[in-house]
Structure formats: structure tokens, C-alpha cells
Amino acid sequence: MTVTIKDIAKIAGVSHATVSRSLNDSPLVAEKTKKRIKELADNLGFEFNANARSLSTNKTGTVCAIFPQKFGEFGASLYYISLLNQLRTSLEEEGIDLIVSFPKSSKTGESNIKRLIISKKVDGIIIIHPRLEKIDGQIINFMELSKIPYIFLHHYSSFYEENLADSIYTDHFYGGYNATDYLIKLGHKKIMCITSVGNSYEFEQRLNGYKAALNQNNIPVDENLILFGYRDIASGYNLVRDNIKSITDKGVTAIFAHTDLMAIGAMEALKEFNIKVPDDVSIVGYDDIELAEDFKPALTTIHQPREEIALLGCKRIVEMINGKKIKNKINIVLQTRLVVRESTKQIK
Structure with missing residues (x-):
């Protein structure tokens, strides 16, 4: 039997609105009440409908990472997979899911970024692509006009030189x-x-x-x-x-x-x-x-520094998603470090 908000409200002795607000983490409900209702919902096996939440909060709880088309190839993917895992871990701590896509559809050639934005499937976009401006030179303008939070990670881009985008990359x-x-x-x-x-x-x-x-x-x-x-x-x-x-x-x-x-x-x-x-x-x-x-x-x-890239990038995108007022674009350059193991040796 499917458990509904009405069932939870009846058991908890509160209104439907209070249950809905509690599950949406509304500040209008006391923390003690929210905690009690969330625990009750968990115990009853209640599954909160993501579409319903998105209607009430205008958020999907999802961020998309845009990778190069060759992401799945073994030679190109090992570092990307490590970075992806770091991003997923950081976003999960904020209760945000991460999906992966590419700049354009392999079938239609249309922009996946535009499609995701127009269909309102994501709250923000993390771009991990070395040449996005060559693939779609107008995408920055589109993202700016749509007001969707976005950030470039790992790769240097010419967008940075014009101070058009938030960026965190490696030296x-x-x-x-x-x-x-x-x-x-x-x-x-x-x-x-x-x-x-x-x-x-x-x-x-x-x-x-x-x-x-x-x-x-x-x-x-x-x-x-x-x-x-x-x-x-x-x-x-x-x-x-x-x-x-x-x-x-x-x-x-x-x-x-x-x-x-x-x-x-x-x-x-x-x-x-x-x-x-x-x-x-x-x-x-x-x-x-x-x-x-x-x-x-x-x-x-x-x-x-994939750990730092992921932490700083996720922190920034979450701030933007949560509506924090940000005056200036960031441009953070992170340093690499040498890890000495067994494949090198001093010579005389």
C-alpha cells in the first residue's frame, strides 16, 4: 500500500501543509516538528515525489556534469572518473544528485546543455570540457540569459580571459x-x-x-x-x-x-x-x-588537485543554486604536487 502525505498528517496529528513543508525543509516549521515528521515518513516507507518537490521549490535536486565525448574511452576516462567520484561525493553531502552528459547529442547534434536547461531538468551545470567554446560558441550567452548556475572545472577556457564564467582549474x-x-x-x-x-x-x-x-x-x-x-x-x-x-x-x-x-x-x-x-x-x-x-x-x-577542484567547485555551484548573492566571477588556479614513488632514481 502506498503511503501518502494525508496518511502521515493523520498519524502525526498535523495538517497536510505542515507535512509538505516539513518534507520540503521549510523554515516555517519548527525543527523539532520537521524532524519528527521526516522520521515518521522514513519509518512508513514514504517516497517523496521529486516532481512534486520541484513544483513547490523550483528545484530538481540534480546537477549535471558536462564531459568530453571521449569520456567513456579507457585512456581518457580514468582521471575523469576519479574527478567525477569526487564531485558525486561532495554533492551527495548536500543532498544533490549528479548526472553526466556531453555538450551535444550524438544522434541529433543538438545541444544537450540547452535541452537540459529548457526542460528544467537540472539546477546547475558543471562543465568539464577543454574546448566547449569551439563546439558551441553561444552557449555562455544562453546560460547567462537562462540564469542557470554554472561553473567550469579542471580545463582552462578562453571564457575565463573575458571574465565571463566562474572557473577553477589546474596550473x-x-x-x-x-x-x-x-x-x-x-x-x-x-x-x-x-x-x-x-x-x-x-x-x-x-x-x-x-x-x-x-x-x-x-x-x-x-x-x-x-x-x-x-x-x-x-x-x-x-x-x-x-x-x-x-x-x-x-x-x-x-x-x-x-x-x-x-x-x-x-x-x-x-x-x-x-x-x-x-x-x-x-x-x-x-x-x-x-x-x-x-x-x-x-x-x-x-x-x-581533483579533490580541491571538486570541493571548491561543488561549494560554488551549491551557493549559486541556493540563491547566494555573488558579485564577481571567480578564477581559481590550483597547483599540482609531485608524488615521489619508485620509478625515479638519483644518478651520479
Whole structure:
């Protein structure tokens, strides 16, 4: 038998309105009464209708995270999944559900963001996409006109330069610099860099950081030691295997891989040529995914501040959803940190 608000009101000895207000957490009802009615509803197995709540509060209790279309691919998804889990945990503490979508429908090509806003399915939007402005240059104007709370996380966007959007992202230049400088301090001078193809800002910045560290330490940048591939294990493996002669002939003693998966692939390739990590070649990765610590040897890597990104991003979106008056857009740059494990070694 389905339990209704009328049933709860009769048992509690209060009006229907009081039950409804209590379940909607209205300030018009005393906390003691709200607590008693909520406990009674739980004990009776009452399921509050989300549509009914949305009619009375104009809120759905749901936020959408917009990810790149390649989110589901193994090579691209491990860091995103870690970030997604952090976001989900933070929002659940606020009683908010998280759903995942992409900028455009794979079937119709229409904007998923516009559809979600027009259909009033979400209270806010978290955008974790590196090139949203190239996919839909008018989406910021649409979100602004709709008054829906939104924030950009993790990826740098040109929207930030114009102060059009709230943003929290990572300083990838420092991450690239820190990884390379650490290897230099261990005595390495011939440092190969394996990075990603394409025009991704974050990978450009990691590469710029690599070059800056070399220049700062008066080590010439050898463009032949900068290899471009994809972000997965297979690419790291193939890049090192296909360039093993360059590694041995040029006396490469360290590799900086711009993802942990590329670093793991590189280590597997080196093993096939009996090149030991870290005795012969040290390796530093980037991201600090869970697999980095479990792999043998455990991977020295650059940790991306996904916990801080999630906490600060969720705090901001919840404030906006709850109607807090916010005067200025925020632009927060978070720093990476080096995590030293077993894949690097001092050389004499």
C-alpha cells in the first residue's frame, strides 16, 4: 500500500501543509516538528515525489556534469572518473544528485546543455570540457540569459580571459616544470618528453613547463626528444618502442610522460629491451590515477588537485543554486604536487 502525505498528517496529528513543508525543509516549521515528521515518513516507507518537490521549490535536486565525448574511452576516462567520484561525493553531502552528459547529442547534434536547461531538468551545470567554446560558441550567452548556475572545472577556457564564467582549474605549466625540474635535480640531462597530439591547452602548458625547466637549468631543448602520441598505454608503449634507438643512442636517462597511462606504456616497452626502471631510465607520469601506485615499480607522478577542484567547485555551484548573492566571477588556479614513488632514481 502506498503511503501518502494525508496518511502521515493523520498519524502525526498535523495538517497536510505542515507535512509538505516539513518534507520540503521549510523554515516555517519548527525543527523539532520537521524532524519528527521526516522520521515518521522514513519509518512508513514514504517516497517523496521529486516532481512534486520541484513544483513547490523550483528545484530538481540534480546537477549535471558536462564531459568530453571521449569520456567513456579507457585512456581518457580514468582521471575523469576519479574527478567525477569526487564531485558525486561532495554533492551527495548536500543532498544533490549528479548526472553526466556531453555538450551535444550524438544522434541529433543538438545541444544537450540547452535541452537540459529548457526542460528544467537540472539546477546547475558543471562543465568539464577543454574546448566547449569551439563546439558551441553561444552557449555562455544562453546560460547567462537562462540564469542557470554554472561553473567550469579542471580545463582552462578562453571564457575565463573575458571574465565571463566562474572557473577553477589546474596550473599545468607548473606541473610540467615541477616534473622536469625534479628529474634534473636527480642528475638527469637527457630527458625525453612524450605528450599528446592536438591543440589541448593543458598539454601545451605541460610541454611549455618541460621546456622552461630545461632552459632554467641551461639544458638545451632537443626537439627530437619530444614525441607526440595519444594519452593511453598503447601510445606510450609504441612511442618508446619505435624510438628505442634514439633513447639508447642519445643517452636518454629519464622520460617525462604527460599522462600516467603513457608512462605505464613506456615502462612496458623499456622492459622488452631489458632497460630497467629506474636503474637505467627514470620515469615521471602525470595525473596520479589509482593505477599509478599499484603498478610496479610504483610510478612517480604529478598529482592533479581533483579533490580541491571538486570541493571548491561543488561549494560554488551549491551557493549559486541556493540563491547566494555573488558579485564577481571567480578564477581559481590550483597547483599540482609531485608524488615521489619508485620509478625515479638519483644518478651520479
